[in-house]
Structure formats: structure tokens, C-alpha cells
Amino acid sequence: MNAVTTVFRALDDETRRVILDELSARDGQTLFEICSTLSTRHGLSSTRQAISQHLGVLEAAGLVVTEKRGRSKFHYFNPEPLAEIARRWPVGERSPE
Amino acid sequence: MNAVTTVFRALDDETRRVILDELSARDGQTLFEICSTLSTRHGLSSTRQAISQHLGVLEAAGLVVTEKRGRSKFHYFNPEPLAEIARRWPVGERSPE
DNA sequence: TTGATAGGCAAGCAGCTACTTGCCTATAGT
DNA sequence: ACTATAGGCAAGTAGCTGCTTGCCTATCAA
Structure with missing residues (x-):
């Protein structure tokens, strides 16, 4: 599937957006911690x-990267896909370059 | 429905993204022109x-605003909802403030 | 080794999405 | 008035999403 599609589809769900907010506030949480x-x-x-x-x-959208240590899996927020979107439709207001 | 959700849901479709690209390249097109x-x-x-x-x-997502004149309806790209998203998860790299 | 902890896999179901089809309204030209 | 143009409305359908449920694997501690 289109990479851009997976990013937007990932973000069209409120629960997933809250998860991203959580990770961007406290990075490296495990599944149970997030729950x-x-x-x-x-x-x-x-x-x-x-x-x-x-x-x-x-x-899958690249918005979260993981690292497995022992029986735990740590999750980290990766804003890079959002940066690509911002580059596709620059938000005027202030020029990015 | 959540306003942010409608924006992402609107953008998770490739055809709709192409429409936005088209409008941002040539604003004010009618339905038949876009077709x-x-x-x-x-x-x-x-x-x-x-x-x-x-x-x-x-x-509905606010990404397109319209103006009806006669039997025609003109469509314009409105990047404002994208700006709100950019403000929610600032894209690091350079600080927005 | 036994048990508890951390997480994965996969099937099934309800609800939603995108698209088509067919018909309708409104404006413009002659 | 009649016809063509620009667009809207609504129902039906195929396919996808999100969630649950049940069971399985892997690591750690005693």
C-alpha cells in the first residue's frame, strides 16, 4: 500500500493519536505500560x-519504531513521516526554507 | 465526529490527495474540470x-472550500486544517516558535 | 521445572467506506 | 418553452477496519 496512505490511515483513529501523544510525552513505553x-x-x-x-x-506507518529487549518491547515515537507530509503541502504562514 | 479525524480520514485516500494536489496547483476548478x-x-x-x-x-474536513456561482461550483484548497496538525505534532528538525 | 509475565497469531463479527446506478433539481442558451 | 449543462440525492453492494476471543510462544524468577 502507498506509504502516505498508511500514515494518514494510522492517524485517522483517535486512540492511535492518543497513543502517539503518550509516546511523545513519555518515550520508550512497553505495551502493558501503554495499556x-x-x-x-x-x-x-x-x-x-x-x-x-x-x-x-x-x-507499519513508520510513526512508531520498536526495540525488543528480553521479553519486553519498547515503543518510540518517530515524527519523520509527519515531516514528509509537511513537505508535501507546506503550510504557508511561514515559509519552511 | 472529531475534526482531526475527518482531516486524516479525508487524506487517507490517494484520489483525494491527488484532488488536493490538483487544486493547490490550479485553484477554483469545478467538479467537471476536476473530473x-x-x-x-x-x-x-x-x-x-x-x-x-x-x-x-x-x-467536510475543511480542506476544500467552495463558492457557488450560477450553475457552477468552484473548489478551493484550504491548507488551514493541515496547519493545525503541524501545530499538534511539531516536526522537530527546526522549532516552530 | 514450574509458574508468572510480556507479547504474538488468527479467526470471526459488526460497522463503516468507496463506488456504482438511477433519478432529480437548477441554471443557461436558443 | 425546450434542451443542454452543472450538479445533487439516495439506495445498494463489495470490501475493508476495529475489536473481541481464544490460544500460543518466549523470557524471567523461584
Whole structure:
């Protein structure tokens, strides 16, 4: 599938946007940490599998990169795909170059 | 529905992104003009109704604003919703403020 | 080795999306 | 008035999404 499509499709879901917000606030969280922070700090009651699938979508879009150590998998926010979008439709207001 | 969601959902479709590209290149086109440029310059063979619905999605997201004169309706690209997104996840590299 | 922890895989289901089809309204020209 | 042009409305359908459910693998601690 088109790479740009995967980025926008990943971001069209509120839960996934909250996950990105969470990771950009506290990077390197594991799946269970994300599950817990989502329910306690954001009032989202999703199952672990649902969150795992959301993370998969974000990772496929390149918005999240992961690192596996032992039995844990750490998730990091990667803003690069957003930068490409910003370059495609520059937002006027102030010129980027 | 969430305003941010409508923006991303509008942009997760390649045809709609091409429409936006077209409008940002040549603003103020009518539905039939867009249909024709999409098929001749972008090789997309969508029906008029399909394009009309795509434009409806883009308009609902605020990415396209329209002006009706006579029996024609002119479409204009509005980058403002993209600016809001850029403000939500600033793209590092250079600080926006 | 046994049990607990961290996470993955895959099938199934409900709801949504994109597209088509057919018909309708409104404006413009003659 | 009649016809053509520009566009809208609505129903139906195929395919995709998000979520759940149930079970499986892998690592760590005792």
C-alpha cells in the first residue's frame, strides 16, 4: 500500500493519536505500560490486543519504531513521516526554507 | 465526529490527495474540470459521482472550500486544517516558535 | 521445572467506506 | 418553452477496519 496512505490511515483513529501523544510525552513505553496509561490517564478502556493492533498500524506507518529487549518491547515515537507530509503541502504562514 | 479525524480520514485516500494536489496547483476548478484533469493528467478513471463524494469529504474536513456561482461550483484548497496538525505534532528538525 | 509475565497469531463479527446506478433539481442558451 | 449543462440525492453492494476471543510462544524468577 502507498506509504502516505498508511500514515494518514494510522492517524485517522483517535486512540492511535492518543497513543502517539503518550509516546511523545513519555518515550520508550512497553505495551502493558501503554495499556495502563491509556486507561488511567485517558479514560480509554481498550483490551491489550486492541492496543497491540493499533501499535502495529502505527509501526507499519513508520510513526512508531520498536526495540525488543528480553521479553519486553519498547515503543518510540518517530515524527519523520509527519515531516514528509509537511513537505508535501507546506503550510504557508511561514515559509519552511 | 472529531475534526482531526475527518482531516486524516479525508487524506487517507490517494484520489483525494491527488484532488488536493490538483487544486493547490490550479485553484477554483469545478467538479467537471476536476473530473477531466483527474482522468487526463492523473490517469484516474472515476465517475463524476465518485469525485463529487470525494469533494464532499474534503469539504467536510475543511480542506476544500467552495463558492457557488450560477450553475457552477468552484473548489478551493484550504491548507488551514493541515496547519493545525503541524501545530499538534511539531516536526522537530527546526522549532516552530 | 514450574509458574508468572510480556507479547504474538488468527479467526470471526459488526460497522463503516468507496463506488456504482438511477433519478432529480437548477441554471443557461436558443 | 425546450434542451443542454452543472450538479445533487439516495439506495445498494463489495470490501475493508476495529475489536473481541481464544490460544500460543518466549523470557524471567523461584
